[in-house]
Amino acid sequence: MKTIIEPFRIKMVEPIRLTTIEERQAILRAAHFNPFLIPAEHVLIDLLTDSGTAAMSSEQWAGMLRGDESYAGAKSWYRLEETIQRITGMPHVLPTHQGRASERILFELLGGPGKVVPNNNHFDTTRANVEHSGAEAVELVIDAGKDPQNRHPFKGNLDIGKLERLIGEVGAARIPVVMVTVTNNSGGGQPVSLENLRAVRAVCDRHGLPFFLDACRFAENACFIKMREPGQQDHSVRDIVREMFDLADGATISAKKDGLVNIGGLLLMRDDALATRANNLLILTEGFITYGGLAGRDLEAMAQGFEEVLDEHYLEYRLRSVAYLGEGLQRAGVRIIEPPGGHAIYIDAAHFCEHLPVDQFPGQALLCELYRSGGIRAVEIGSVMFGHTDPATGTTIHPPMELVRLAIPRRVYTQSHIDYVIEAIAEIFPRRRAIRGLRITQAPPVLRHFTAQFAEV
Numbered sequence: 001m002k003t004i005i006e007p008f009r010i011k012m013v014e015p016i017r018l019t020t021i022e023e024r025q026a027i028l029r030a031a032h033f034n035p036f037l038i039p040a041e042h043v044l045i046d047l048l049t050d051s052g053t054a055a056m057s058s059e060q061w062a063g064m065l066r067g068d069e070s071y072a073g074a075k076s077w078y079r080l081e082e083t084i085q086r087i088t089g090m091p092h093v094l095p096t097h098q099g100r101a102s103e104r105i106l107f108e109l110l111g112g113p114g115k116v117v118p119n120n121n122h123f124d125t126t127r128a129n130v131e132h133s134g135a136e137a138v139e140l141v142i143d144a145g146k147d148p149q150n151r152h153p154f155k156g157n158l159d160i161g162k163l164e165r166l167i168g169e170v171g172a173a174r175i176p177v178v179m180v181t182v183t184n185n186s187g188g189g190q191p192v193s194l195e196n197l198r199a200v201r202a203v204c205d206r207h208g209l210p211f212f213l214d215a216c217r218f219a220e221n222a223c224f225i226k227m228r229e230p231g232q233q234d235h236s237v238r239d240i241v242r243e244m245f246d247l248a249d250g251a252t253i254s255a256k257k258d259g260l261v262n263i264g265g266l267l268l269m270r271d272d273a274l275a276t277r278a279n280n281l282l283i284l285t286e287g288f289i290t291y292g293g294l295a296g297r298d299l300e301a302m303a304q305g306f307e308e309v310l311d312e313h314y315l316e317y318r319l320r321s322v323a324y325l326g327e328g329l330q331r332a333g334v335r336i337i338e339p340p341g342g343h344a345i346y347i348d349a350a351h352f353c354e355h356l357p358v359d360q361f362p363g364q365a366l367l368c369e370l371y372r373s374g375g376i377r378a379v380e381i382g383s384v385m386f387g388h389t390d391p392a393t394g395t396t397i398h399p400p401m402e403l404v405r406l407a408i409p410r411r412v413y414t415q416s417h418i419d420y421v422i423e424a425i426a427e428i429f430p431r432r433r434a435i436r437g438l439r440i441t442q443a444p445p446v447l448r449h450f451t452a453q454f455a456e457v
């Protein structure tokens with residue numbers, strides 16, 4: 001087997017700044033031990049998110065110059081609409097500035113008090129938009145999806161038995177839509193099988209329920225299906241993508257992931273009446289229906305990005321490079337969520353920082369050490385992000401896992417960057433007991449991970 005190489009060469013470079021450990025120590029202090037507050041120019045390898053951080057291709061940049069900036073009916077819009085209709089088969093394509101705008105429109109139309117929206121796992125903006133409408137967000141991922149060491153090939157699958165039970169309990173009338181997130185971002189970027197999507201479709205058909213995909217990483221999910229699902233090896237990713245969308249009545253998409261662009265989103269649907277109502281809401285807050293809050297050049301870059309993401313050499317490289325990081329960390333003894341997902345590696349920070357109690361934020365402490373010793377920025381998904389005080393008892397409730405997510409921007413870093421990340425973390429691991437715990441000195445009441453301030457214990 002030959003090395004799976006980056007299927008592109010570099011035409012334009014953006015220098016990244018090397019800093020000394022002393023400089024980073026001072027920067028970390030000034031940022032109150034919260035990497036969200038570090039200016040990006042002081043970060044060497046930025047693995048904070050894979051959202052909107054992709055490198056665009058020469059064809060996308062060429063499209064940026066061709067972008068038609070007409071208010072209505074721009075050529076760039078028709079190109080995007082045709083591309084998305086051809087890839088997904090969805091007749092109604094609504095452009096939005098990013099995924100959460102699509103969610104806001106969808107749940108304003110379908111949500112509301114008393115409604116219940118099931119999903120394998122809701123992404124945080126999806127949950128927030130469901131709840132903002134007054135509806136309840138319910139998570140129905142299979143049990144294997146909650147076990148970090150379980151190597152189930154489709155850990156993102158929705159539990160069909162749990163879905164049937166939910167429908168039995170609350171009644172189909174209260175469920176306006178069943179959602180499945182591909183890949184399951186909140187569950188570790190784990191894929192959903194075609195078999196599972198077909199089973200969800202069958203349940204929805206039996207109860208007359210609409211089925212929508214949260215399809216931000218539809219191409220990565222389709223590539224996993226091709227690699228792992230029996231009988232799919234000979235099918236093209238393009239055909240698998242089409243089969244996934246054919247099973248759904250609509251989709252919300254953030255183009256900042258598999259759209260390979262820095263900004264953009266889509267709301268797709270089949271139902272004409274629902275599309276008319278969605279278009280009216282789109283005009284209210286996003287813009288006219290042929291640009292949805294985006295510039296013509298953004299539409300052009302999106303149209304090209306959605307084509308490029310279906311290149312199987314790209315997808316094979318993409319999934320391989322994420323797995324490569326995971327394997328390197330495991331060789332160094334670091335425990336991660338298995339198997340590696342499509343866009344990120346999740347380190348078990350409770351294991352890495354065994355010596356720290358959860359109220360000293362092991363994930364945040366590890367984040368700080370990654371930055372201090374390696375200039376690497378990641379994100380905590382643990383007690384800082386999800387810990388909260390129980391209003392009844394006044395005690396702090398901690399989430400089941402303390403994770404540090406290393407998200408890989410698309411087409412941005414080379415294998416030597418990833419090797420550097422592995423080396424930096426492998427160097428920290430044997431001396432991990434010296435990592436100091438943190439305490440919160442200041443935090444807002446909600447979404448505290450973005451702006452909370454810390455001090456060393």
Ligand SMILES: *Cc1c(COP(=O)(O)O)cnc(C)c1O
Binds near residue numbers: 101123126181185257
């Ligand atoms: C990123 C993301 C969203 C929200 O998209 P934004 O473009 O950030 O608004 C929704 N769902 C999933 C699964 C995502 O990963």
